[in-house]
Amino acid sequence: MSIEKMTTTELLSLNKFNVDEEEAHIILDKNICAKCDDKPCLYVCPALLYKLDKDGNISFDYAGCLECGTCRLVCKAKGITKWVYPRGTFGVSFRYG
Amino acid sequence: MSETEKFDAIIIGAGPAGIACAYTLAKAGKEVLVIERADNPGGKNLTGGRLYTYALEMLEEGLSEEAALERKVTHEQIMILSEGRGTTIDYFDSGFSPYEGPPQSYTVLRARFDEWLAGKAEEVGANIVCGIRVDDVIEEAGKIKGIIAGDDEIYSDIVIAADGVNSFIAQRAGLIPDIPASSVGVGVKEIIQLDTSVIEERFHLQDGEGAARMILGCTEGLHGGGFLYTNIDTISLGLVLMPEEVAAAGKPVAELFQEFKNHPAIYPLIAGGSTVEYGAHLVSEDGYHGLPKKLYREGLLLVGDAAGFVINSGYSIRGIDLAILSGIAAANGICASSDIAKAGPQYIKEMEKLNLLPTLKAASGYRDLLNIPRIYSNYPYLANDFLGNLFTVNGEVAAPMKKSLKALLKKHNISFWQLFKDGLRGYRAL
Numbered sequence: 308m309s310i311e312k313m314t315t316t317e318l319l320s321l322n323k324f325n326v327d328e329e330e331a332h333i334i335l336d337k338n339i340c341a342k343c344d345d346k347p348c349l350y351v352c353p354a355l356l357y358k359l360d361k362d363g364n365i366s367f368d369y370a371g372c373l374e375c376g377t378c379r380l381v382c383k384a385k386g387i388t389k390w391v392y393p394r395g396t397f398g399v400s401f402r403y404g
Numbered sequence: 405m406s407e408t409e410k411f412d413a414i415i416i417g418a419g420p421a422g423i424a425c426a427y428t429l430a431k432a433g434k435e436v437l438v439i440e441r442a443d444n445p446g447g448k449n450l451t452g453g454r455l456y457t458y459a460l461e462m463l464e465e466g467l468s469e470e471a472a473l474e475r476k477v478t479h480e481q482i483m484i485l486s487e488g489r490g491t492t493i494d495y496f497d498s499g500f501s502p503y504e505g506p507p508q509s510y511t512v513l514r515a516r517f518d519e520w521l522a523g524k525a526e527e528v529g530a531n532i533v534c535g536i537r538v539d540d541v542i543e544e545a546g547k548i549k550g551i552i553a554g555d556d557e558i559y560s561d562i563v564i565a566a567d568g569v570n571s572f573i574a575q576r577a578g579l580i581p582d583i584p585a586s587s588v589g590v591g592v593k594e595i596i597q598l599d600t601s602v603i604e605e606r607f608h609l610q611d612g613e614g615a616a617r618m619i620l621g622c623t624e625g626l627h628g629g630g631f632l633y634t635n636i637d638t639i640s641l642g643l644v645l646m647p648e649e650v651a652a653a654g655k656p657v658a659e660l661f662q663e664f665k666n667h668p669a670i671y672p673l674i675a676g677g678s679t680v681e682y683g684a685h686l687v688s689e690d691g692y693h694g695l696p697k698k699l700y701r702e703g704l705l706l707v708g709d710a711a712g713f714v715i716n717s718g719y720s721i722r723g724i725d726l727a728i729l730s731g732i733a734a735a736n737g738i739c740a741s742s743d744i745a746k747a748g749p750q751y752i753k754e755m756e757k758l759n760l761l762p763t764l765k766a767a768s769g770y771r772d773l774l775n776i777p778r779i780y781s782n783y784p785y786l787a788n789d790f791l792g793n794l795f796t797v798n799g800e801v802a803a804p805m806k807k808s809l810k811a812l813l814k815k816h817n818i819s820f821w822q823l824f825k826d827g828l829r830g831y832r833a834l
């Protein structure tokens with residue numbers, strides 16, 4: 308893999324994750340998101356986990372989350388109804404940091 | 405667990421703040437429990453990074469000699485980028501790496517370092533449990549009495565919130581409001597593996613020496629900057645940006661970072677390497693101005709990033725050393741208080757003794773300086789254009805330097821008055 312421009316999908320595949328399949332640590336209320344014009348989450352997430360689907364709605368998958376917390380802070384419309392750190396042992400494990 | 409079996413102290417978070425506190429308390433004979441949500445200490449932690457060794461030495465003399473660190477920093481660099489151009493200032497100081505006494509600072513990878521430091525704390529008797537997320541504190545009669553993790557409640561004389569920049573514990577305890585987005589930067593970083601010899605050649609390093617580089621003008625004019633640290637066989641390359649500005653500009657952080665990485669003055673430094681990890685983390689940007697009004701309440705102390713102890717001067721970021729100092733100060737405050745209710749005020753006194761609060765206060769002007777928007781575009785671009793003109797020889801009669809500078813100021817929308825005002829602001833800030 309060349310390290311010139313890499314996609315976040317390529318980059319995230321290099322990390323060690325233990326995804327909590329039973330409990331999402333971030334939950335959105337898509338109805339609120341639909342009414343939010345700015346959608347800052349699209350730009351601030353370093354993992355680019357917030358995307359627009361073909362109908363212009365936010366799609367989101369918490370697997371791949373780097374747990375930085377940035378999306379929660381910029382979400383003024385409060386479409387993120389739950390944001391907690393993953394349960395113990397779940398989520399990303401940095402081998403370098 | 406019943407009240408009688410409680411710990412002397414429970415520390416939430418096994419970062420440098422929490423571990424330094426646990427180490428000091430355990431050495432003083434206290435029963436300490438550290439609870440960490442990651443699988444291993446350091447597993448959730450990401451920094452630039454470099455560590456200033458004085459803090460480790462304060463924890464225990466000689467500790468930095470055996471610490472899990474990368475390269476001793478002998479090259480301090482500042483890089484100014486603009487489109488297709490770059491200027492690098494490289495300050496070499498062999499005195500940063502003296503023959504006697506520890507070098508001033510080392511580059512560091514936190515997963516390795518935190519795990520090593522936690523091991524040291526265990527050696528002196530601290531209990532560290534990983535893989536458990538603390539959900540809340542126990543409050544009784546207005547005092548913090550312990551912690552809640554899932555169905556477990558654990559009691560202690562005092563709780564130390566060492567849970568980092570996004571401290572939910574400090575929020576739950578009512579010591580800080582939710583952190584405003586404007587007070588933090590988001591850092592993104594790749595770890596790029598390269599042969600040791602290649603790193604040493606590219607950065608002109610002798611065996612074991614390292615470079616620390618801060619980079620300006622690489623954020624498309626947005627408030628922020630880049631960093632590069634040489635590790636033993638990897639390079640830490642990252643970018644820090646203000647989330648609200650990024651959102652307003654409508655360009656993803658991830659994309660800005662990839663563009664920075666591919667700048668023609670950056671890419672050759674990492675070419676041929678392979679990225680082995682991609683991470684992100686928040687960093688406090690407000691320094692002294694952002695400190696919570698109260699750093700404790702009865703039964704709870706805030707240390708490290710949870711208390712906002714970070715100094716960003718533009719040419720360096722310091723948080724790990726301050727985290728260690730605050731952990732030591734908290735432990736000393738606890739040990740010096742026969743009445744645990746006095747531990748909070750005593751903690752503040754101990755921080756004064758270790759120069760922690762005075763250091764933060766002395767650096768309080770940097771925020772003003774870094775809030776001048778022209779630092780991120782007009783000035784770096786101007787500097788490179790000016791040098792570009794200086795070094796241009798093309799057979800034409802060169803315009804006098806004064807004239808060329810005047811034209812450049814105009815091109816970059818900087819008036820003499822503006823330059824004077826910013827200069828004054830900078831002078832006052834420093």
Ligand SMILES: Cc1cc2nc3c(=O)[nH]c(=O)nc-3n(C[C@H](O)[C@H](O)[C@H](O)COP(=O)(O)OP(=O)(O)OC[C@H]3O[C@@H](n4cnc5c(N)ncnc54)[C@H](O)[C@@H]3O)c2cc1C
Pocket residue numbers: 392416417418419420421422439440441442445446448449450451452453454455456536537538539566567568569590591592642644685686687707708709710713714721722723724725727
């Ligand atoms: C991009 C970037 C570059 C930086 N560069 C530098 C640098 O070069 N030099 C420098 O000195 N500083 C730097 N800093 C700052 C430095 O990394 C921090 O100040 C430092 O890590 C703070 O240490 P801490 O122990 O307070 O917090 P952290 O290191 O964040 O540790 C907090 C710990 O608490 C744990 N935790 C959190 N919540 C819970 C919970 N509910 N239950 C259990 N555990 C929990 C976390 O998993 C973590 O282990 C940088 C920061 C960033 C983001």
Ligand code: SF4
Pocket residue numbers: 333351352353354355356371372373374375376377378379684
């Ligand atoms: S916490 Fe960070 S990485 Fe995770 S979804 Fe939010 S912005 Fe993206």
